[in-house]
Amino acid sequence: MLKESIIKQLNDHINLEYYSSNLYLQMSAWCEVKGLEGCASFLSAHAREELGHMHRMFKYVHETGALPVIGEIKAPPTKFNSISDLFTKVFDHECLITGRINEILSHAIEAGDHSTAAFLQWFATEQHEEEHVFHQILDKIKIIGEEGSGVFFIDRAIGGMVKH
Ligand code: FEO
Numbered sequence: 755m756l757k758e759s760i761i762k763q764l765n766d767h768i769n770l771e772y773y774s775s776n777l778y779l780q781m782s783a784w785c786e787v788k789g790l791e792g793c794a795s796f797l798s799a800h801a802r803e804e805l806g807h808m809h810r811m812f813k814y815v816h817e818t819g820a821l822p823v824i825g826e827i828k829a830p831p832t833k834f835n836s837i838s839d840l841f842t843k844v845f846d847h848e849c850l851i852t853g854r855i856n857e858i859l860s861h862a863i864e865a866g867d868h869s870t871a872a873f874l875q876w877f878a879t880e881q882h883e884e885e886h887v888f889h890q891i892l893d894k895i896k897i898i899g900e901e902g903s904g905v906f907f908i909d910r911a912i913g914g915m916v917k918h
Contacts, residue, residue, distance in 0.1 A: 757865050761820045763858045764870075768811050769825050770854060775804035777830040777847065784834055790905070792913020793837065797844075799916050807877070814873050837908055838895045845888040852881040887915070 756764070782797035815822040834840040855877045862870040894911050898904045 756815075756818050756820050756870065757867065760858070760862060760865065760867060760870055761815065763861060764811060764815050764820075765823045765825070767854055767858060768808055768815070768822055769827055770851065771804055771808035771811060772824065772827050773830065774847065774851065775801045775808065776827060777801075778804060778844070780830040780832060781834070781840055781844070784832065784840065785837075785909075790837065790909045792909040792911070792916075793840075796912050796916050807880070810876075814870075818869075836900055837905065838892070838900060841888065841891050841895060845885070845892055848881065848884050848888055852878075852885060855881055891915070 778797045779801035782794045782801060785791075785794035785797060812822045812824075831843075834843070855874060859871060859874045859878060862868075862874060891912060895908055898907050898911065900908065
């Protein structure tokens with residue numbers, strides 16, 4: 755059985771992963787409306803991945819005999835100033851997620867909860883990859899530039915990064 759404080763952290767994180775999925779799905783809708791199909795399809799695929807993360811953690815909590823709890827999930831923002839504004843917000847959000855994973859992981863290690871620590875290693879590795887991908891995207895946006903037809907080439911480059 756997990757410590758109550760760890761169950762609380764994991765449940766809070768289940769909500770955060772759910773929010774991440776909603777955030778990226780909402781962002782994909784903004785891109786769709788702006789005619790940015792590549793970015794829309796990348797973000798919509800990423801929203802599905804986040805939902806997978808939520809289910810993975812939900813299942814783990816459930817398997818330990820604790821109760822996973824889905825609380826209230828706040829509404830994501832609907833307006834962005836530009837592609838770089840949007841992806842900067844994605845990158846910042848992923849850094850926040852990494853910080854939270856590290857906090858729970860540290861807590862699990864201090865509590866001698868090696869099962870949860872081992873479970874969370876997958877998330878720590880995943881966060882490393884995600885931060886890297888979003889950093890690459892921000893670099894691409896900077897190199898191509900959003901002036902003139904730059905937006906078209908950015909959209910094409912990001913659309914090409916969708917995992918199949
Ligand atoms: Fe599941 Fe991108 O954090």
